[in-house]
Structure formats: structure tokens, C-alpha cells
């Protein structure tokens with residue numbers, strides 16, 4: 001649905017994007033991660049034809065950005081979507097529907113889709129930030145887009161609103177919508193997107209599933225072993241681990257040694273109460289790939 005091939009964008013001496021190649025298939029949710037100034041918004045703007053790329057090629061649903069076919073296929077939710085505070089949710093969505101040449105009567109079903117049916121006839125000025133983001137999502141859903149570009153859609157949302165927001169995105173992806181979203185909140189995209197793309201100083205330094213990135217980075221895995229209080233000293237010694245408190249022993253091992261370490265732990269039988277395997281976090285991977293690109 002979206003392909004970016006070797007996209008570069010410069011602003012004077014600043015290379016905001018350098019040679020970025022990235023694609024998003026139908027039904028795929030891709031998280032675009034990067035520090036402030038990494039180039040996320042610039043990439044989104046070139047995809048939307050709000051600014052041209054300096055070089056490289058972008059295709060949206062087979063068309064060039066800005067072409068009618070590409071525009072019809074694409075929806076965009078900017079980071080801080082602003083709506084008229086005096087309008088109700090229904091009036092605001094009806095306005096966008098009319099601008100797009102669609103019947104205003106569709107506003108109700110769009111607002112229902114994003115869970116705003118109860119508040120549809122209240123003024124947006126009385127909405128919480130989470131509710132305003134939902135209005136933004138309802139607006140983005142007009143015309144059944146095949147590609148959604150969402151710039152930090154969950155910033156400022158509480159955990160419950162975030163969960164609900166991602167549940168709506170999961171439904172859309174199941175229906176075949178391709179989703180590209182940017183985020184600073186690394187942990188929240190872990191289980192909620194299909195692929196992670198990391199931009200660092202304008203370069204794409206990682207682009208794969210979380211499982212593959214973990215394998216590629218080869219960062220150590222942490223294992224927390226809960227031992228019986230009377231055996232914890234013995235367990236720490238036998239596993240050559242670190243005793244953390246009265247009952248816990250922590251181990252660190254390479255990805256390839258995980259199974260043999262778990263076998264060792266299982267061999268201690270009744271001395272062990274529980275085992276927790278903690279893979280490298282997305283934060284660890286993010287740091288790893290950003291640093292690696294700097295070397």
C-alpha cells in the first residue's frame with residue numbers, strides 16, 4: 001500500500017531524511033520510532049505530499065503522493081489535531097463528510113466506531129484529550145482509507161484510552177487498512193504493531209518485527225528465578241547468579257544460551273518456585289540500533 005524507496009529530504013544543510021526505504025502492506029501496522037528531530041514527521045509529510053522529497057520515490061496505493069488516487073487512499077491524523085470547540089462531535093464530523101462529498105448522516109456511525117456515540121451531541125470544548133483524539137480518528141476514517149498515517153496518535157492519552165485507541169487500529173488493520181504511526185512511547189507499540197521501524201538522524205536504522213530485531217541485536221536476556229527462602233543461597237551459588245532479595249536470584253545470559261540456562265534451573269526441581277524470562281526491552285533495542293548507526 002505504501003512504498004518509500006531511497007527517500008532523501010534536505011532543509012538547507014539539514015538532512016532530515018537520508019536514503020529511507022520503507023513499505024507498509026495492506027493490514028500491516030508499522031510503528032515509526034525515533035528521537036525528537038529523527039525525521040518522523042518529515043517522512044510522513046512527504047508521504048502525504050505536504051512537502052516534496054528531495055530525491056527518491058514514494059508510491060501510495062500505486063500512485064505518486066498528491067495524485068488523486070493516493071489522496072483518496074490516505075488518511076492523516078496530525079499530532080495535535082484541533083477541532084472547533086463550539087461544534088459538537090457530530091457537527092464537526094458532518095462538516096468533514098460534506099467537504100469530502102459524503103452524506104453528513106454518516107457522522108453517527110463514524111462516532112460510534114470510535115466510541116463517541118454517547119458524547120456525539122456535546123460540544124467538543126467539553127471533551128477530554130482522549131475524546132478529541134477519537135474525533136480525530138473518526139475524521140481519519142472518512143472515506144474508508146486504505147492507508148492511515150498517524151503522527152503520535154496516543155500522546156497525552158491515559159492508559160485506558162491508549163488501549164482502546166489501539167483496539168480500534170487493530171480492527172482497521174484486520175479489515176485491510178495499512179497503518180503507519182509514529183510514537184515516542186516505545187513500550188506501548190511493542191504488542192500493538194506488527195513491525196518496528198527506527199529512524200535515527202534521518203536514517204532508517206532498523207526495520208523488522210520485534211522478534212527479529214531482538215534476535216539481530218543479540219542483547220542479553222535476563223532471567224529471574226524465585227527460589228524457596230531456605231534454598232536461595234544454594235540456588236544463587238549453583239546457578240552462579242546474583243541474589244537480589246530474600247527469595248530471588250537474577251541471571252543474565254546470551255540469547256543462544258537461554259534454553260540451556262532454563263534446563264539448569266529446571267534441574268534444581270523443588271528448590272525453585274517460579275522463573276521469569278525477560279527479553280531485551282524495546283528501549284534497549286532502540287538504544288542499540290541508534291548507537292550502532294552512529295558508529
Ligand SMILES: Nc1ncnc2c1ncn2[C@@H]1O[C@H](COP(=O)(O)OP(=O)(O)OP(=O)(O)O)[C@@H](O)[C@H]1O
Pocket residue numbers: 011014015016034035036037038039040041042043
Ligand atoms: N521546514 C523545515 N525547515 C528546516 N528544517 C526542518 C523543517 N522541518 C524539519 N526540519 C528539520 O528536520 C529534522 C527532522 O525533523 P522532524 O520534524 O521530521 O523530526 P521528528 O522525528 O518528527 O521529531 P519530533 O519527534 O520532535 O516531532 C530536524 O532537524 C528538523 O529541525
